[in-house]
Amino acid sequence: MTLPTADTILIVDFGSQVTQLIARRVREAGVYCEIAPFNAAAEAFERLAPKGIILSGGPSSVMWDDSPRAPQHFFDLGLPILAICYGQQTMAQQLGGLVASSDGGKEFGRAYIDVVAPSALFEGLWSVGEKHQVWMSHGDRVERLPEGFAVVAQSEGAPYAIATDEARRFYSMMFHPEVVHTPDGGKLLARFAKEICGCSGEWTMGAYRDAKIADIRAQVGDGKVICGLSGGVDSAVAAVLIHEAIGEQLTCVYVDHGLMRAGETEQVVTLFRDSFNIPLVHVDVEELFLSGLAGVTDPEKKRKFIGATFIDVFDAEAKKLGGADFLAQGTLYPDVIESVSFTGGPSVTIKSHHNVGGLPETMKMKLVEPLRELFKDEVRVLGRELGLPEAFVARHPFPGPGLAIRIPGEVTKERCDILRKADAIYLEEIRNAGLYDAIWQAFAVLLPVRTVGVMGDARTYDSVCGLRAVTSVDGMTADVYPFEAAFLTRVATRIVNEVAGINRVVYDYTSKPPGTIEWE
Template sequence: MTEQRHERALIVDFGSQVTQLIARRLRESGVYCEIHPFNKVDAAFLGEYDPQAVILSGGPSSVTWDDSPRADDAIFKLGVPVLGICYGQQVMMQQLGGKVESGTSREFGRAFIEKVVDDPILSDLFHAGDSEQVWMSHGDHVAEMAPGFGVIAKSPGAPYAIISDPERKFYGTQFHPEVVHTVHGRELLRNFTHGVAGLKGDWTMAAYRAEAIEKIRGQVGKGRVICGLSGGVDSSVAAVLIHEAIGDQLTCVYVDHGLMRQGESEQVVTLFREHYNIPLVHVDASDLFLGKLEGVSDPERKRKIIGGLFIDVFDEEAKKIGGADFLAQGTLYPDVIESVSAIGGPSVTIKSHHNVGGLPER
């Protein structure tokens, strides 16, 4: 098997709840990218991943804290363009010789920035003197830029709204270009990846499908796979993709917990057995789930119960099938990020999804 190597960007996650939106924007412009936690990105990882551009995400911490997350210094020695967003900008400044201070109040919501000088990252966006709507969400602010940096755009509340070191192609934004409230944020990110970093944008979903099928075949070989199927988009796409790759070497297990909409379980079973012709085990465990949930009102506790029971029932059915070499599960980026903080803290956990938050360590 030969895996095609696309140009790639790396997103270093500092725990922002909207980090996955950065990845979405990049993929929409044809750039292959992956999100990795800051504490997993070191010189060895960077050597293996070999990014052509790096983006440092936002995050809930303050760089003024002694134990706050930091970027590995190897990132700034790679010789590739780096963009720091909000907390990412502050980390960059703090580590490269600038100064960050805690503000007396947070700046959250719409703001308007004004271009100070021309720069490739603002190509075709707005002219000097014009204002541009962006979305701010920060408590700290850059008080002094690191050596080599200059101001590209400013706002009344953020004199260093966009900064850059043109020689090293390092950029920082105090606002979040990945959210829709920043009107031309998508274009700004594209200017960074395509204009500054020179990426061609050669990654497409069609290419991903073909490459994923080839990769699955190479990994599984003649082995057998069991897939946890919920009927949702994430697990259904994973199941169909795997079935295209290995056919009847795949068996799906659908645990019916009794919480689906009326008639939806029958729809799932019919779709997979009759339309896709995928081997499917349907387990009606609705009485078990509803019994365990009786009297429980806290939503987070409900999700934990559902996740734990799902694994117990799935385990039992997997043993009946026997001989499986691989477990397959489809999980969306938002599920992972909402369920588990990159820094292990509760401040960025939105909710525990049944297929993430309830999983045992094994």
Template sequence: MPLHTGTVRPHWTHTDHEDDMPSKVIIIDYGSQVTQLIARRVREAGVYSEIHSCVTTAEQVAAMKPQAVILSGGPASVGEADAPALDPGFLELGVPVLGICYGMQLLAQNLGGKLAQSLTREYGPADLNLTAPCALWEGITSPSRVWMSHGDKVMVPPSGFAVTASTSTLEVAAMADESRKIYAVQFHPEVHHSVDGERMLHNFLFKVVGIKPDWTMSSFVERVVKEMAEQVGDKHVVCALSGGIDSTVVAVLLHRAIGRRLHCIFVDNGLLRLGEGDEVVSYLREHFDLNLNFVQAQERFLSKLKGVEDPEKKRKIIGHTFIEIFDEEAKKLSEVDFLAQGTLYPDVIESVSHKGPSAVIKSHHNVGGLPDTMKLKLIEPLRELFKDEVRKVAAELGMPDSIVWRHPFPGPGLAIRVLGEVTEERLAILRQADKIVQQELRESGWYRKVWQGFAVLLPLKTVGVMGDGRTYEHVIALRVVDSVDAMTADWARLPAELIERMSGRIINEVKGVNRVVYDVSSKPPSTIEWE
């Protein structure tokens, strides 16, 4: 599908509000699976951070005016011919630099140190012995438990660097050139397995860099509302509401910026949870006086899904049908020039490989453009936020907990939780079962403790006994997971009595179900959703 190229620049790179810009740390991504964690830890410290591919040049980074640069880990070996390289200009920006794992090895290689390839990859916990004074170690007691994941190692640090820590298997576990404010660690302080990792990062940010912790959601709201008002001017914006927190926050932010020149379209595709459409629409109309078009399209979606069992076909049908309906409704608004989307920062990161555009592994439909037929410019106010930050913005905007903490819900809705063909009868069974799951999670206090919890209707029936009679009815699977950002997840260890209560209620209250099972699979290798 051809893409429209009118994407708005990320708002924190605007140059027309430089006096209002927060402090900034640039993270250079060399392909580590936990690079996002570095950004999250920095932001949790109250400092704004951005991740950029390792093909980004020092000149480009200089234009971003960062207060510090962090070099991430990565899977490559610095000795490989095609290994990601370090732009020497990063060390000439006049700002402190922290190298993590592969980042440390790059610093050693570029500054004249000596490296060697380990006979075996070191992966797991290690006791870090602090062997020399270092700003990173302030307030930390030796030894400190850290997390290792590397194949290469630094044998001799570059001239001017002192070895500041070691382990039983690694003589140079950390090094520093205090005069140039260049620091490097072989372990990963960003992961929670590194007990003092958060303190080390804070020491870098506040003791070494002297940065100001001015990244707050209140300041974000103030700045983004101001920028969107200027960007849109006297034009109009259309926004697709899904009922989820991302699109709802986008709508409320835009309403603050441009008022009733925002036009929201909520399409009920017949695949929502019980009462969800009416709940979201009523709340938005009551509290924000939005221009809201509530489109009832249940029959249109379900008719197209009739007889379809393949999950990918279901997704495509739902996606294409939504675009058709949204396009039809948007065309009725002749004065609209912008489309608002709830694109989040992980979507942006995953759509740009650390090796550059040619090696993109995963693309996202809402990153980078629109179908040419729509001819609208994108506005993406949440483009640089993580999911937990979106929740903080929602709380800042005064939204109720029922919306702020609503569990994520897939775009295709219940269609991918009704395994097999989607029918009115099967949707009704799933909605009733899922309502019980939501009620029990909330009443037990577990709703806020887990990332996501829901019911799945399986495409099979089993024999059962109710009263004195034989039954042959449906099976419901319960899926409850713990996660931070859905990139990985583990099944939630709910109390047995809670699972028992859910199961008993579903079997007794939902007609057509005689068996409930609990999913104890993690991601990976499984996914959170079943389809």
């Protein structure tokens, strides 16, 4: 990759579920950073030549024989290092300290640390004698510091809550500064990146855009690219970015698989043909997808079928266009995190995203994924940078598999039509209430459950519609949107009255975690 700036931070990932939040906070400070799994960190270092290193948290224990380690030579480079939670533990052990089980001193959740000595890490932010809220999540803890380290903050369960070697610019902390529950965490990370590491803080999405354009040109050369449009923001931004890089070498293919929201097809086709003048092929393959989904109820099988069939359609369209060398997709970082084990360790696959785990191994075209390092809100910023209309950029996320994963159980044309109508009513009411931009994602789900109802003094036996609405920053975690009862009552009344086939409406109050945002 062509780096968008010479000021870069390398984040070494030990498998924490919130490692990506470290990257978000650093980027929010205007400093470019990349994440590399611990077992590929040395290679990433050579490529990036970073000004500093951050060691992430992780689920392992350093007392395990096969626990992950940072490359030992990182500690001899003379660069600043910030070690978080598991990162603190492995740094302490690798430098001659001692780590042990906390036993009664485990800490999970909100905690308070006392600042007992000054440090360059929080100079001008915290002072000796102050108490500050942080977020802990640890079972083990450092029991003996390596030579040269001193305690600068402590808590009841972590006597070395922050321990530093100021001479070597090594800083370690037991808590997680990257999560919002550590109020000053973002400021600590920004201070490390800019004041300790000397990064300028001038990285922008414009710089990322320029770097990615160079990357795309280098990767594609004179080749032809097909970009799959799903109707969502991600694929749209990817398409416009790639078109800016290689122009007429790109052809967009909109696969109308019959699983789109109401009015989706018309909007996508109009935007790309009229607003951006990008070559677009509209492929109507509704029958192909729905026939292939007939009788399929397992969500992973749905995703994998849709992913494989997408590729088959793209291969066929590429042949019609005289051949294509690359398939472009709007894959985002959260897609990768949820689909594969980023560290190569024991983390589990939550679900196969259609454009990550759902792709067949025999795919002929090579992938171009210019958004793979970005979070959803960063993609929106990039979209604005590229000139996409605000109405399109601000749209709620929509999954590539479309309505297929919002219909638990078998997917049929009839059930898609029912869901389309209910979903359109729900989103219309959200817009009418002025709530659309306050919500990360909202959608209806058609459940494989039928219930008895009464309408016009007659018995009904129809489907249940579930409503989902969440707030989030990056899609990795999400809270339920707290609609007023009157709003939900109004939506439920309209859906039951206007959509034949639904006689009951429920609201999903599950956050992420433990649930995912989509139902399948």
